[in-house]
Amino acid sequence: PPESRFWLPLRAPQPLPAADSTQSSGLPLAPEAGTRDGLIEAIGPADAIRRQFPEEAFDEVIDCTGKCVLPGLVDAHTHPVWDGDRVHEFAMKLAGASYMDIHRAGGGIHYTVEHTRQASDEQLFEALVRRLQAMVRAGTTLVEGKSGYGLDLDTELKMLRVLERARRQGGVGISTTYCGAHAVPRGKTASEAADDIVQKHLPRLQELIRTGEVHVDNIDVFCEEGVFDLDTTRRILQRGKAMGLLINFHGDELRPMGAAEPRLKPPRARKMLDEGVVVALGSDFNPNAHCLSMPMVMHLACVNLGMTMDEALAAATINAAHALGRSHTHGSLEVGKQGDFVVIGASRWEHLIYQFGGHHELIEYVIVKGKVIYRNDSSENKEKTP
Ligand SMILES: [Zn+2]
Numbered sequence: 001p002p003e004s005r006f007w008l009p010l011r012a013p014q015p016l017p018a019a020d021s022t023q024s025s026g027l028p029l030a031p032e033a034g035t036r037d038g039l040i041e042a043i044g045p046a047d048a049i050r051r052q053f054p055e056e057a058f059d060e061v062i063d064c065t066g067k068c069v070l071p072g073l074v075d076a077h078t079h080p081v082w083d084g085d086r087v088h089e090f091a092m093k094l095a096g097a098s099y100m101d102i103h104r105a106g107g108g109i110h111y112t113v114e115h116t117r118q119a120s121d122e123q124l125f126e127a128l129v130r131r132l133q134a135m136v137r138a139g140t141t142l143v144e145g146k147s148g149y150g151l152d153l154d155t156e157l158k159m160l161r162v163l164e165r166a167r168r169q170g171g172v173g174i175s176t177t178y179c180g181a182h183a184v185p186r187g188k189t190a191s192e193a194a195d196d197i198v199q200k201h202l203p204r205l206q207e208l209i210r211t212g213e214v215h216v217d218n219i220d221v222f223c224e225e226g227v228f229d230l231d232t233t234r235r236i237l238q239r240g241k242a243m244g245l246l247i248n249f250h251g252d253e254l255r256p257m258g259a260a261e262p263r264l265k266p267p268r269a270r271k272m273l274d275e276g277v278v279v280a281l282g283s284d285f286n287p288n289a290h291c292l293s294m295p296m297v298m299h300l301a302c303v304n305l306g307m308t309m310d311e312a313l314a315a316a317t318i319n320a321a322h323a324l325g326r327s328h329t330h331g332s333l334e335v336g337k338q339g340d341f342v343v344i345g346a347s348r349w350e351h352l353i354y355q356f357g358g359h360h361e362l363i364e365y366v367i368v369k370g371k372v373i374y375r376n377d378s379s380e381n382k383e384k385t386p
Pocket residue numbers: 077078079250284286
């Protein structure tokens with residue numbers, strides 16, 4: 001990308017009101033930050049930054065007086081490439097049908113798989129771009145995106161190529177995941193499907209990665225009763241790991257394997273946090289759970305899972321980056337890291353979580369590698385500089 005210099009001068013005479021609580025999450029907010037070549041070059045008090053850099057050295061200066069600058073949000077888990085939404089199943093679910101009930105009745109993932117197999121590259125790409133743009137407007141600057149609605153090799157590769165095209169387009173960062181073991185394809189047993197993946201899908205994928213046709217970071221398997229059991233899951237993940245992919249899998253999502261709970265239970269995030277587990281958040285955007293907004297995910301994590309706002313922000317930034325193997329470049333405002341920021345029109349960052357569904361008004365700028373990729377013209381507190 002072309003060299004891009006960026007400066008976010010906060011002219012407020014003192015640190016942001018939220019600075020202390022944010023620092024406790026290991027996410028320092030700085031009064032001023034500048035980026036060069038897409039990386040954060042300096043963070044510090046306004047005077048020090050002004051002494052270090054003449055103002056004309058910057059392409060763009062944003063007056064952030066009274067606003068907050070946060071690290072770009074990282075969505076650690078999404079399924080963004082598909083055709084065939086499932087709005088018609090939502091009423092069934094509200095009436096008590098479980099994911100597995102719908103699955104057995106021939107709906108669920110297989111409905112989306114049918115549509116995705118038939119969709120053209122162009123249709124899938126356009127839908128993906130629309131979804132990524134909505135995520136960006138909600139503050140996401142790095143997103144994990146999975147294949148997994150093809151199940152057959154050709155459609156899985158079609159999805160990965162669509163993700164690759166979006167990744168090369170720039171803007172929001174994409175961490176790509178091969179998820180061919182998202183469900184057992186019709187007419188196959190889990191063991192046959194796993195053989196197919198290990199013997200055909202992954203070798204072909206390895207070849208395409210080697211030639212540079214696609215870039216894949218992670219591998220995911222849906223490990224669940226009635227989908228892939230522990231043995232087939234392990235077999236697939238080990239093959240993926242051997243070819244250099246990071247493991248990032250679905251486990252215990254619908255109900256813990258072997259447990260008897262009939263209905264979905266929320267994950268025990270509070271217990272995990274108390275026991276020292278590093279928790280990351282993701283929207284899990286997919287046709288069965290249509291959510292593109294990490295601020296809403298953070299709100300739900302606080303209200304439903306008992307997380308504090310600091311924990312939710314860390315889980316949606318540095319921890320999510322860590323889950324994707326990117327915490328050395330993403331997830332916090334530190335010199336040398338990628339210049340990915342969200343600027344909100346409020347003096348306390350907690351508004352981003354507190355105002356449920358309010359991100360459309362709150363988020364004023366989304367910046368990736370020091371370049372504004374979204375400027376909110378509808379925002380009430382509009383920036384004065386162009
Ligand atoms: Zn998922």
